[in-house]
Amino acid sequence: MGKKKNTPPLEEHLVLPTHPSRLDSVESDHAATVDTHTHLLSTFEAYRATYKPGKHETIWDFVKAMYHGRRVEAIVDVWCEAPVRRAQWKELADSALDEEQRERNWSGIEYWFVMGVHPHEAKLYDDAVENDILEAMAHPRCVGWGEIGLDYHYDNSPREIQQQVFVRQLRHAIRLGKPLTIHTREAEDDTERILKEEVPKDHPVHIHCYTDSPEWAARMLAHFPNLFIGITGVITYATNLNTSAVIRQMISSKSSLSPSDALRIVLETDAPFMVPGNLYNSLPEIKGRRLPLCHTAMLPWTAEFVSRVANEAGGTWDLESVMKVARENARKMYGI
Numbered sequence: 001m002g003k004k005k006n007t008p009p010l011e012e013h014l015v016l017p018t019h020p021s022r023l024d025s026v027e028s029d030h031a032a033t034v035d036t037h038t039h040l041l042s043t044f045e046a047y048r049a050t051y052k053p054g055k056h057e058t059i060w061d062f063v064k065a066m067y068h069g070r071r072v073e074a075i076v077d078v079w080c081e082a083p084v085r086r087a088q089w090k091e092l093a094d095s096a097l098d099e100e101q102r103e104r105n106w107s108g109i110e111y112w113f114v115m116g117v118h119p120h121e122a123k124l125y126d127d128a129v130e131n132d133i134l135e136a137m138a139h140p141r142c143v144g145w146g147e148i149g150l151d152y153h154y155d156n157s158p159r160e161i162q163q164q165v166f167v168r169q170l171r172h173a174i175r176l177g178k179p180l181t182i183h184t185r186e187a188e189d190d191t192e193r194i195l196k197e198e199v200p201k202d203h204p205v206h207i208h209c210y211t212d213s214p215e216w217a218a219r220m221l222a223h224f225p226n227l228f229i230g231i232t233g234v235i236t237y238a239t240n241l242n243t244s245a246v247i248r249q250m251i252s253s254k255s256s257l258s259p260s261d262a263l264r265i266v267l268e269t270d271a272p273f274m275v276p277g278n279l280y281n282s283l284p285e286i287k288g289r290r291l292p293l294c295h296t297a298m299l300p301w302t303a304e305f306v307s308r309v310a311n312e313a314g315g316t317w318d319l320e321s322v323m324k325v326a327r328e329n330a331r332k333m334y335g336i
Contacts, residue, residue: 009286011051014293015066017282019300021319031323032073034330035296037147037181037208037230037268040077041088046272046293059092060105067109070297073327074110074336076268078181080147082117082124084132089113093141112336114144114181116173122157122165130172137176143334145173146181147208150194153185163190170198179204179334188216196223204333206230209270214245221250221264228333230268231326233276233294236305244309251313259321260328263310267302267326269294276301299323 022030044059056062079089096102096111115136117125136142148169150162157165173180182205184191199205205227210217211234220227229250235243250263272293279301280286300319303326307317330336 006289008050008292009283009289011054013283013286014047014291014295016070016279016297018069019304019319020282021304022300030071031320032071032327033296033299033323034073034267034327034336035075035269035271035299036206036266036330036334037078037232038075038271038296040075040092040271041079041085043272043293043295050292060095063109064107066295067297068107072109072296074112074330075296076143076330076334076336077111077113078147079113079115079136080118080121080183082121082129084115084129084136086132086135089115089136090139093136093139096141110336112141112143112334113139114146114179115142116146116148116169116181117165118147119149119151119162119166119183120154120156122162125161125165125168130168133169134172137172137178142178143336144179144181144204144206145169145176146206147183148173148181149183150187150191151183151185152187152190159190163194166194167198170194174199174203179206181206181208183208184212186212188212192216192220195220199224202226204228206266206333208268209234209274210246211240211242213242214249217246218249218253226332228264228266228329231265231302231306232268232270233274233279233298233302234270235302235309236277238277247306247309248313251310251315260325260332262315263317263322263325264329265306265326266329266333267299267306267323269296269298269302271295276305278305 044062095105115133205224208230209232210229234240275291275294303322304319307322310317
């Protein structure tokens with residue numbers, strides 16, 4: 001007999017229970033959820049591919065259903081393909097231009113976006129792609145340039161081209177005063193060299209989905225005072241020790257600082273990827289199966305794990321304090 005296909009849980013399980021630590025709190029005391037890095041169109045496409053036909057026919061329907069009652073205040077949507085998906089990004093961004101539209105289309109959630117070309121696709125970067133990104137930079141819902149950087153794990157584009165495209169995008173972003181969303185994987189030396197050569201020390205920098213060494217994080221945090229480490233659900237994975245080590249390092253070395261200065265992180269999902277592993281403790285009914293995609297309402301489980309790691313380093317943290325610091329840092333990073 002062939003191997004039994006692993007069927008996903010029912011669609012209804014994508015709508016998560018309230019995190020246990022939030023059940024007994026006064027709602028007004030809850031920190032708002034801000035997802036500083038999500039790929040909303042890819043998440044919706046993953047949903048539609050898995051659940052045919054699904055209950056939700058549009059991105060707006062999906063967002064309203066998944067995030068209802070979860071105090072999701074804002075999301076930063078990431079567009080990093082080449083060529084640029086102009087019609088799609090503009091439709092979403094234009095649907096959030098004013099408060100009335102955000103209430104009608106997004107149930108009041110603040111929709112923001114960043115745009116750039118991912119290092120995987122650096123070989124496709126050209127003047128036409130760059131002009132499309134420059135157009136997006138002028139949109140009132142655009143808050144940054146990214147994700148951009150270097151990826152030496154997959155090498156989907158030649159390294160020399162990755163570096164050239166990285167520098168080219170950095171220079172435009174700096175000229176425009178746009179915060180930077182950085183992707184780096186197994187490229188510490190070159191990423192550090194280029195950032196220190198091209199980026200002013202006080203420029204806002206978000207190292208997205210951090211998995212590199214704690215030593216590299218320490219050097220970057222020391223050099224760039226407005227740099228923040230992006231924490232995704234990957235921190236919960238047994239295969240990843242570096243991200244937790246960065247949290248411990250922050251707490252143990254900055255014990256005399258205020259919480260937001262000590263814990264220089266922002267929370268993100270990188271949806272549809274990186275479902276937090278500890279989430280399944282709250283979903284016993286799915287009996288060992290795995291959710292097919294991540295979404296913003298999962299961030300409290302990432303925050304819970306961060307708080308546990310921070311406490312191991314001698315801090316006094318809970319889910320709400322991590323969420324509050326991450327929300328404050330999102331404002332510092334992207335002005336949202």
